[in-house]
C-alpha cells in the first residue's frame with residue numbers, strides 16, 4: 001500500500017493545518033529578515049559547545065527554573081484558560097537531544113539537549129516553550145490530528161483497494177484478509193504521523209507564549225534567544241540523537257526573527273499578555 005502512504009503524506013498537512021490554528025496573534029516574519037539570520041547562522045563555523053555537567057546539576061536547574069516559571073504563569077494560564085495552572089517538569093538523564101510536552105501537564109527535558117545550553121535563560125526558553133504547548137492545548141489538537149490521520153489514511157487505502165479490485169473476478173477471502181491488514185496498518189501509520197507533528201503555527205505559538213512566560217519570570221529574553229541559534233546549529237551539524245528533536249521541533253531562522261519581534265512586542269505591550277487573534 002505504498003501508493004496509499006504517498007497520497008496520505010501529500011494530503012495530510014492540509015487536514016492538520018485545518019484543525020490547528022493559533023489563538024494568538026503571531027509575529028509576522030518576512031523572507032528577507034529570515035535570510036539575513038540564515039546567512040548569519042551559516043557564517044558561524046564554530047562547533048556547538050558541549051557543557052560537561054553532572055546530572056545532579058541539571059536536575060537542580062530544571063527544578064529551579066520550572067518553579068520560577070510556574071510561579072509567574074498565573075495570568076498566562078488565565079488568558080489561555082489552562083486550568084489547573086500547573087506543570088510537572090521532569091528531567092531525564094538520557095542522551096537523546098529532545099524535550100517534549102506530554103500527558104496532561106507533563107514535560108520531559110533530556111540531558112542530551114541541556115548539555116548544549118549555556119545558562120538558565122536558555123534552559124528557561126526550552127522549558128517555557130514546552131509549557132507554551134500545554135497552555136495552548138496543543139496535545140489535544142495533536143490527538144485530533146492523529147484521529148484525523150487514521151481516518152483519512154483508512155479512507156484513502158480503502159478507496160485504493162476498492163479501485164484495484166473492482167473488476168477482479170478472482171478477488172478471494174485470502175486477499176480480502178490481506179487488504180484488511182493493510183488497511184489497519186495504514187490507519188495506525190496515519191495515527192502516528194498525525195500525533196507526532198506539531199504544526200508550524202503551533203511551534204510559533206509555543207515560542208510566543210514562552211517569551212511572555214519568561215518575561216513574567218524576569219528572565220533576560222535576549223540571552224534566552226540563543227536557544228534558537230543552538231537549535232539551528234543542532235540542525236546543521238551532525239549531532240548524534242537529534243532525530244527525535246527534529247521530528248517535533250523544526251528549528252529555523254524564522255523562529256529567531258519571531259523571537260526578536262516578540263521581545264519588541266512585549267516592550268510596547270502594556271498588559272504584558274499576548275494579543276488574542278480577534279483582538280485589535
Ligand SMILES: [Zn+2]
Nearest residue numbers: 203206248249
Ligand atoms: Zn515545540
